[in-house]
Amino acid sequence: MAMSSDEEYGSDQMMSDDELDADSLGELAGNLDSDYDNDADDDQFLENMRDDKPQKPAYEVDYTTLSDAELRNKQKEQVEDVRHILGQPVEQTAILLRYFKWQKERLIDKYMDDPDKVLEDAGLGAEWNDDPKLEKVRGFSCDICCDDDAEMNTYSMRCGHRYCADCYKQYLENKIMSEGESGRIQCPTDGCSRIVDSKTVRLLASPKVLARYGELLNRTYVDDKPNLRWCPAPECEFAVDCAVRQTELHKIIPTVVCNCGLRFCFGCGHNDHQPCPCALMKKWLKKCEDDSETANWISAHTKECPKCVSTIEKNGGCNHMTCRKCKHEFCWVCMGPWSEHGTNWYNCNRFEEKSGEEARGQQAKSRASLERYLHYYNRYANHDHSAKLDKDLYVKTEKKMTSLQSSSGMSWIEVQYLEAASTALQQCRQTLKWTYAFAFYLQRNNDTYIFEDNQRDLEMAVEQLSELFEKPADQLAASRKEMVDKTAYVGHRRRILLEDTANGLRDERWQFTTDIR
Template sequence: MESDDDFMSIASSPDDFLGTQGSDDESLGDDFGDDFDGGFSKDKDIVSTSRKPYEVDFKVLSPEDIEREQNLQVNEVSSILGLPPESAAILLRFGRWNREKLIESYMDHPERTLDDAGLGNNFESTPKAEVVSGFMCDICCEDGDELETYAMRCGHRFCVDCYRHYLAQKIREEGEAARIQCPGNGCHMIVDSKSLGLLVTNDLKDRYRTLLTRTYVDDKENLKWCPAPNCEYAVDCPIKQRELALVVPTVQCDCKHYFCFGCSLNDHQPAPCQLVKMWLKKCEDDSETANWISANTKECPKCHSTIEKNGGCNHMTCRKCKHEFCWMCMGLWSEHGTSWYNCNRFEEKSGSDARTEQARSRASLERYLHYYNRYANHEQSAKLDKDLYLKTEKKMTSLQSQSGLSWIEVQFLDTASQALQQCRQTLKWTYAFAYYLARNNLTEIFEDNQKDLEMAVESLSEMFEKPVPELANLKVDILDKTSYCNKRRVILLSDTAENLKNSMFSYPSFMASQLTRDTGEWTFNVDW
């Protein structure tokens, strides 16, 4: 993030920021909506560094950064158009901060642009509070020679107390800032920052600034608020909506929260936003099936004893008969490190079993359950891994004293825990993505990468669950496996991102009516 000097504003006073308000009038705003200049992306270029194929450029911005940027743009437009800063701010917000189109519109049709923005054409008078002889307020019907009044350039005059009450209600109760209009009946003139600064208290000015900052971010396609609770940062990313079929724009806020810039959901790489939306809807529609399949207990495939999963690892050992099996597919665990390990891959049925409509319906359900079961299991395992780490963290001090390791040296558990969380998050969404992929050689490669990552994660998870006294002896192995997991995750995401970008993946034809084809890059060449 740039230093304060890089963001220095040329505002004449701190209150100039109060002028960043405007109208939501759509006659001009719609014209500015889709291809505005991008603000930060244009003026403060996001520096492109060497990055992995699945990474995107982004910048995290604090409220102070956003305020400085607004001040800078307001004063630039004010200087170019020869308008007061508070009026330039209203114009900018009306034009959704697209300076080029705003200036062009103003130069071609100055009076119409000012009227549409709620400014009017009278800039000769300077609004101020004053006592007007014989005046009666139309709101409270009070009159008197000592009654203080206020009127903007539109000439609609009211007593100061009524004006203050009106503005307080708009700001505090209605959360309004950018589109506060004159209280006069039928008047569309916007209350500017100078008028507001004369009439409201300091606490309302602070609230006003906050609301304007939020509106500024909401107005710009390249800016989004971090969705983490109580986070006040915004993220600047140049990815456009039309690119979301080809890119999964995961960003990380300064609060350490990872989220998708396209849809604001938690990180869902490698699945594109539209597929994620479809998958979540399908899971919601099939909620009863999902509830059943995600149950925490299963029967041992050998002795049929009830077994409860209490950790993230899928390597299960029955306490009664000592049978070792995979929680996911219930197959022998001894086969899961071999070349024929295919727990992650759904095997399509062929022949007479798929001829009848009933058989096809059952096959479709089995296919969905295959992918959902693994999706839900990684979600559950991630939570169990996190719970396990929280318990292990309490024993790290004991491990430190018993093993002679320093506190920094026992942090390898934290490193491993973070890797498990991140890899399971990725694996979870690989199954949602794989569900929608058409079967071809590219899908086989994707599932091979998926299998390699899953095997590495299970191995690390199994080591992670060892008794704390044994963890010191496993430190090197855990660090090596952590590094390998991270490497396999990078390979999977990089390969998938490259294929997405080049429109290499194919999807079943039934999805054609469901997917938004903004770029025309989706392909449908296989039918189930």
């Protein structure tokens, strides 16, 4: 299957992103006059949306999802392509391609230069065409099991390191079945790096091991190709093909949706983290791991040593503090050096001391940066938490949907708006969550205000929808129309925000406080 092109946008796989929005977009347009008439920007945006509809949003990327069979076919196709050029049989071509990590051009170049060397390096030397076979060797003793039975079958690759067939088999089984190796298994001899070829595996391994070997080789295809990535969902067997390269990740966040339903980032494999670029996402998560749990407590109960900025908790009554780390003595109340207090400590009348003032200034600075972080972290964590609560609520609501059908006389299809609302809430909260990590690293300028406006509008819409969603089941029927409208509206606000951030990343318009390359 070829990479999907622009024309293919709108195919089933691409639709999964915003299907609920697309469904209700027409409805939104109809309702707009009554509900959002005063919001001229929105009207304008909707006009643009209609005009630009065939154009791909800036925050989406082209990709295709590949099943196991499709992956095998892709490999077959490439082998077919190359084997005619090289004039080699299928098996050998596959080995050569694997050896060159599927870089066709490089393989062809090198092969044209010096075919013998390429074949030798890939473990396909001159004798390759002879089928490998087991031999009985007189006076042979196997170095692995120390058996020396004269009737024993033995095997060696071209490197000449010979072992009994049973040991060779068990070695391969251990590597393949328990260590998951395939294309990089070496000769069992210490220091010999000759790769065990597939003919050897076929000769020695049991059908079960051989089948696993094939599966693992298939996996290495995905691992070796930079345009392929396994879906990170447990048990999911799909891979995603996307042309976005690792070097572009500071300009684009390639969010993809696997056939199994998981939304994840093709660049890093993490769950969808738009609009926060991969590098910022990683920095943020690391920071949260280090800081967040204790940061709240620290902010409430501690001060920093004015000299070495170690965090200090006051757990006794005396104000004469001695820093454990740098031994600096200071006053807990005014933060000035203790030496200036003399015997007047109880009044702490050194308030005007210059050194105390400086120390307090320093401390205020470090407090402010902590408070800034907590501001963003609390909102980030809150959306994460709320998304979970919304989901729990939906599970309960789902049960009530049945009762709603009987009490209000609505049909099954008519109560589906609840599911649409729930999905929209999840998706928007996921986006909102990451807007706070994004904002934490953002430098303040005019673009920041636009971003914050977008963030606020989305947040407000989400909270309104969330509130509607919390109503008891018997009142849900009455708010159906409002809920459908709001569901469409949050999707619409989310697209605006993502479009703006994605365009900014592409044009490198955002200025961050840290390097995102």
